[in-house]
Amino acid sequence: MKILVVEDNKSVCSMIEMFFAKEGIQGEFVNDGIEGYNRYKEETWDALIVDWMLPGMDGVTICRKIREEKNSVPIIMLTAKDSESDQVLGLEMGADDYVTKPFSPLALMARIKAVTRRVQNLQTNEVVEKGVIQSEHFKINKNTREVLLDGLPITNLTPKEFDLLFYFVQHPKQVFSREQLLERVWGYQFYGDERTVDVHIKRLRKKVETAQQPFFHTIWGVGYKFDETIKADEV
Template sequence: MKILMIEDNRSVCEMMSMFFKKEKWDATFAYDGEEAVEKFAAEADDWEMVLLDLNLPKKDGMQVAADIRRISPTVPIIILTARDSESDQVLGLEMGADDYVTKPFSPLTLIARIKALRRRVQLSGIANKAEQVTSEFDIQTSHFKLNSKTREAYLNGNLISNLTPKEFDLLKTLASKPKQVFTREQLLQLVWDYEFYGDERTVDAHIKKLRQKIEKVGPKVIQTVWGVGYKFDDSEADDK
């Protein structure tokens, strides 16, 4: 796996370098925000994982996340934050990150998070580029279609573009059982593949971004069931 770790603390980078070598992962390090964007852009199609510290010199980590997402809508991003504010963590997720780890962290915990996120990507079929893709949709309703192999989703015939891996998995989970209400705890287990220790803000942040992308091409189909969770319902999503 080819990893870009963006972290200005060189001691942390040196420590993680040893763990990456043990896993036989190819890691590159960037020590400020401007360097990070330049390195990512230079090999945009090759990176398989980005680890991003929010507190960076020259360019803030939030802006770096936004720049990376403009270059690649799908590369998995884990943010590393020492900030105490919950809003910073949620904002990082809203900027397009797939997960976050709060500093100080255990290297083994970070490795586990990387493996969990990578496993979700692999199971979704992103890594299997050699497989011949059919035009069949594995989820299809009157207004919505989703193909897990191509990682494409359509509402009223319009492509819902620039979905991150987690956003696609979240949409697939909800759409697989239309009108069924999923609690935040259920979505954490089904989509994130590990316990988030009750951090329901993760789900809310991803739902917000997912809705924004869906509503660029069609009506609201992810609905909030107050006090319970979320559901997918496109029964009234008439063509525009």
């Protein structure tokens, strides 16, 4: 997960950064509103954490401008303002959640997981309604549970292997930890050995990869990603 934090209080940034490290989240910290808004436009982010009061451009304006661009990236507003009217204003400008200072880092992490999970569920529901996703090599029908690899059917996948492949193809080039995959593919309430993920990845590799064309790539110390653009001689 990659999160942009726009916050001018350096001690708050240091605290958030410490908890990001524990959760395996890649965080980038910007202390100015204009710089933060420009940085948001330069890359794709899994979520934004934006302070209300910022030099250059305030957080409410950042939030409003992002929503005017029809971008649905999850936004959590940080602020010392705790009145109901302030909360309503922040939410009306497009914030997904509102955290009042001082706050518990654990509570902030819970909010981050909640808003990102909500957006992912919406995206997943849209895909399921359409029923089919397609990439350079794969065409997968969620409703009929059919998989085509370069036009040829793959019929020997187990149900969980299918679910895992579908999730990866749905999120190309994104790196997921084993814990994230257990949560999102096996289910949020699944508690099990993270090596389960390794076993399923190994089986998928045998069933869909060739020596010339790998699809699943191990990111050492983090987890896995699905990337069709990397060839065997580039690994």
